[in-house]
Amino acid sequence: MEVVRLASETDVAGWRRAARALRAGGVAPEQTLWTVDGSGGDLLAGSAMGEGGPTGAGQAFTVPRAFIELADLVALHRSDERFALLYSLLWRLGHEPRLLEDASDPQVQRAHRLAKAVSLAAHKMKAFVRFRQTRDEAGDERYVAWFEPAHRVTELTAPFFVARFANMAFSILTPDACVHWDTEALVALPGADPAEAPREDALEDYWRAYYASIFNPARLKVGAMQKEMPKRYWRNLPEARLIPELIAKAEGRTAAMVAHAPSTPARRVVRQVERKMRDASFEAQAMNNLEELAAAVQMCRRCDLWRDATQGVAGEGPGRAKLMLVGEQPGDQEDLAGHPFVGPAGQMLDKALAEAGAPRDQAFVTNAVKHFKHELRGKRRLHKTPNTGEVTVCRWWLDAERRLVRPRVIVTLGATAALAVFGKPMAIGASRQKAHQLADQAQGVVTYHPSYLLRLPDADAKAKAYGLFVEDLAFAWSLAA
């Protein structure tokens, strides 16, 4: 039997040295006993290994990185079996190199469970340490906490506090170890006694006031609280002393709220509301210009498309533009931004207009339908073509824009726009490059929608269609100019 005496409960380096030597020397787990100095388990002291553990050098071996990470955590667990368990895993890794991937192996499962408990203890330490402000003889501030971690995680967790409070001197005292930070260096010392920590802090009253006020007595869920904040931590949490009373009074407070008759609002408030109601009726007025129209589109409830859209997108451009471009409907980007043709199709339109010699800032750009119709696919919104009913009711807005702008030429981009402007379906290929007379004296020009060009998969077809598109825009501009 080989007996290893580690220097302390957290002597991970010592464990590693000894384990490496034992494994190289071929000493099986059944033949080893792991003890810690001062823990009373060294009855078998005086083994062949001597101080500092075995040093026998056998064949070299490597272990997966995952094992080192696992061992570093497991070693901090308070259970006595941890070093033996780790050595046993190390031994088995020799002939089962993929052992750690088998989470259903009882020893691997046990090690994972210990590691998880240690990680949780570290996380809870980050959460539940409570500092108290102190001043030393020189009058310098230091924040001191007394804490009892579930496992030996004080040194593991100290870097978190250093990163968070780099410019604040602090000490965390625990029964296992103490860490001290003076804004420049971190010092770890042996465990301390709770009497060494400050007894109170002036701000704790405020913290308790907050804790009591943020609690909603109508939703008592004591089990959920205790699962996340186990009682073992309560004695070092200043707020925990309020818990029994908060629980005891919750039911009565809720019943009182339910039973309480609604009170009458103050007279000042009633007068305010009356004034507002009186003024509200003057706000709804007819629209006489494009600004009013854009505001009114926001209120449109003529069909149901407004429900899932962000906002109505009205047309934009000079109020006396000679050229009006009508698209289908706002897309994902237009719906968010509130402006027509700002997404990918808009960029293609801009490029084509520039090549056709028709400046976009001299055209009025709008859509047949003012709200974004779409369907949800995963976490995206996909364009969906508006139906005839939606196009028909939304013509009310397009007609208002035509009346206010009075363009010479209206270009319809795609089939939906043609339907809205001409009131009937138009075959784009057969109708393009012609001036169609419209009832309001404007001339209609039919062409493709830029989104159609974007969707064409074949590069040649895309280039050809783009050429026709530019040609149509140039034709329309020549009619308008």
Next chain:
Amino acid sequence: MPTLDLKRKLEILSDAAKYDASCASSGGTRRDSRGGRGLGSVEGGMGICHAYAPDGRCISLLKILLTNFCVYDCAYCVNRVSSNTPRARFSVEEVCDLTLGFYRRNYIEGLFLSSGIIRSSDYTMEELVRVARTLREVHDFRGYIHLKVIPEASPALIDEAARYADRVSINIELPRDESLTALAPEKEIASIKKAMGAVRLGVEASQEKGRKARPANYAPAGQSTQMIVGADTAPDGEILKRSETLYSAYGLKRVYYSAFSPIPDATARLPLERPPLAREHRLYQADWLMRVYGFARAEIIGEHEDLELEIDPKLAWALKNRGGFPVDLNTADREQMLRVPGLGVRVADKMIAVRRLKALRLQDVARLTRAVERLKPFIVTLDWRPGGPTDTDRADLRARLAPPPEQMALF
């Protein structure tokens, strides 16, 4: 008016803030106080809950209102103008001092600041931004900040808020637009949606810049919202459809569901009942299925239906779709495994790793999860198959898997 001491203000203004369910400190950019003048760090990932109240909710942030004076009259809100609740207002310096004092003592991860509407939307938003700016620029505070956005505020102020905050949120408040008009007459669904749209555009613009240009900090933890459940008659299907739309349209990180709960000095316009906590819980589970497990809303629930309260939505789905079961844990792909009631992401991933080494038996499954008895009717392993058509198809399967009713009665 007598001046209130700071502690009394804190009581009033945290009491007024507690009906906002969110307290998350998740998703911020990783950073710490080293090399700076101040304090604070964000680890990224899940955030830290520093305490739990007896209502089971996490306390991660100092969640307060700047003021609970408000010109709005929203029926469901304790701070509405017509309520006779005690009122208070913090100064910017008071909020900063409390935040830093609490933070130094490790009580909190940061600040979640909201406000009643005073004077105007822009004035209120400017005050909120001033707190965040002071914390960041004067005190070099690097902890977490969550700011509530006033939807009617000017876009420039919303942008500024998002530059100082880790997360911003705008509450959609109610599942139905008509209910918002009825219960919160001053609020406009159109402004709420537009502000959410503006935030999504801002977040996307800050992320798409070239890798060399350091992206401007713009709400790195994204945006969230809250919907009150039970203040109107919208069924669960409608609530989840609204969430589905919000997730896709505005890239929200979270939709919080808040069971409408009795408030002090309530209005006569709303029924005061115990909050529907069980319903709220089922909504969170269904939301989780949509966000993490790849379920479409329509698979879980029709638009006019309510979720079952007795069993969780995944089990309800499985019982309605028994044809897809049992699932062979040794051959199924991850997506299929995640559809098994009681099987979660972590356990499924462990199973996938283990089965590369050996075929799974029931005892292996039992070591990977405690819920093996729940899984058995739905799975196949090397040595286990539910009793042919008799098991997965049993008419009493639901009764056997549903928890006894008294467990659900918990309040």
